[in-house]
Amino acid sequence: MSQKFAAPKGVSEYLPPKSNVFDRIIQTLKVPALAAGYELIELPIFEDTELFTRGVGASTDVVTKEMYTFEDRGGRSLTLRPEGTAGVIRAVIEHGLDRGSLPVKLFYQGPFFRAERPQAGRYRQFYQFGIEAIGSNDPYLDAEVISIAYQGYRKLGLKDFELQITSLGDSESRAAHRKDLDAFIAGLNLDEETRTRALKNPLRLFDDKREEISSSMSKAPLLLDYLNSESRENFEAVKSALDSLEISYVVNPRMVRGLDYYTGTTFEFVHNGLGAQSGIGGGGRYDGLMELLGGSKLSGIGFGLGIDRILLALEAEAQSGQLLPGELKYIDLYVIALGDEARSKCFTLVDSLRKEGFVVEQNFGDRSLKGAMKAADKSGARFAIVLGDSELQSGSVELKQMSNGEQTSVRLTSLAKTLAEKSSGL
RNA sequence: GUGGGCGUAGCUCAGCUGGUAGAGCACCCGGUUGUGGUCCGGGAUGUCGCGGGUUCAAGCCCCGUCGCUCACCCCA
Structure with missing residues (x-):
């Protein structure tokens, strides 16, 4: 159960x-x-x-x-x-x-x-x-x-x-006011509970939203006049x-x-x-x-x-559909690995980029590239890279700017530098 | 503590005078070899809050109960 x-x-x-x-x-x-x-x-x-x-x-x-x-x-x-x-x-x-x-x-x-x-x-x-x-x-x-x-x-x-x-x-001002306010409240027709409350702290009645009470309190003496x-x-x-x-x-x-x-x-x-x-x-x-x-x-x-x-x-x-302050999570880069060898390379790459201060997400599990790209899009990341066998061979990746789809070829060794430059331009 | 409204898929809800469960969004997969946002196709998901009653038959009616919600009291 x-x-x-x-x-x-x-x-x-x-x-x-x-x-x-x-x-x-x-x-x-x-x-x-x-x-x-x-x-x-x-x-x-x-x-x-x-x-x-x-x-x-x-x-x-x-x-x-x-x-x-x-x-x-x-x-x-x-x-x-x-x-x-x-x-x-x-x-x-x-x-x-x-x-x-x-x-x-x-x-x-x-x-x-x-x-x-x-x-x-x-x-x-x-x-x-x-x-x-x-x-x-x-x-x-x-x-x-x-x-x-x-x-x-x-x-x-x-x-x-x-x-x-x-x-x-x-306290002097309050005492003077309290005297008159108590007298005023004594003249009102109140239910038992409200009267008890008024005895403890008569100011509370000013805050009562019930029509009969707020209207009768409209003529009550105000503390501000007793300062x-x-x-x-x-x-x-x-x-x-x-x-x-x-x-x-x-x-x-x-x-x-x-x-x-x-x-x-x-x-x-x-x-x-x-x-x-x-x-x-x-x-x-x-x-x-x-x-x-x-x-x-x-x-x-x-x-x-x-x-x-x-x-x-x-x-x-907020206007309808408008994002609230801080609502959208911020991500610099989404890293997609294709294949076991690339996976292992990406894992350490992501780690080192994070240590340099970038906000980086990576895809997990076996997904199609299309599915992974979709996840990158939904993550809100500004940039994405795909790293597979050919990138491992060449040592460079296509850095894709998600907002317009533009891709730039970047050496893996200078990825952090390029990312920083491009980010600051946005 | 008092009063009103509501409880149907993850979310927002539809479900006609009772006939045995649906939409949109979201999610997952696909539209031939490794690139997202649009479009198209496919898929998973519900003890219709719970318990009892009426009925041949109840998500729809009745009773109870729990929960949520709004308002009063009060307060951030």
């Missing part, structure tokens, strides 16, 4: 050729981060459960109903990471990274886990690329962080997205820094983020071509997180970008 296995529910998987695009996305997003001096931090996939309940916030849905939590053999409660920031902060504190020069600038990339009901752009295992800058509250740093995400998207060719920003202010002078000046400084980089944005005073640690500048990138899950990335400042997790009182800011959703966004923006 053979059982057919399937991947667990709701996970995202990437197979060729789409996996090439997936890889390209990550490589591309890294470029602006590296250019700004951010360095890789590679962290465990699972952490102490309490890191998330405390860091992300016990009131959040992420913590209350979406965590993959399990006990290890020593009875410790562990959780598959639902987001990246808490782990980064933990590592910074644990290893004293904040004792060096500030801000500490880090980037990470990898899988994250939330046990939600899957839908378009929402998976139980999903991928994020993120950066964190810890130890400075300079508004220019906020703008730098935002610009790194922005540049990453643009480098990938994305256009149809919008940057939304707001400020959640400092004290310091918070307001800070927000203005961030905005003008973005202006100076010609990064356009819209201020969305109703924006809500899912994690409780955000303060001050908060932002989200929203794509217009996606379904309900339109946020392709977001982040913000977190003033109290470091201290909350047992570290020094340093502010930080960062973002997480959803690789899966960026891929969906690229697909949404």
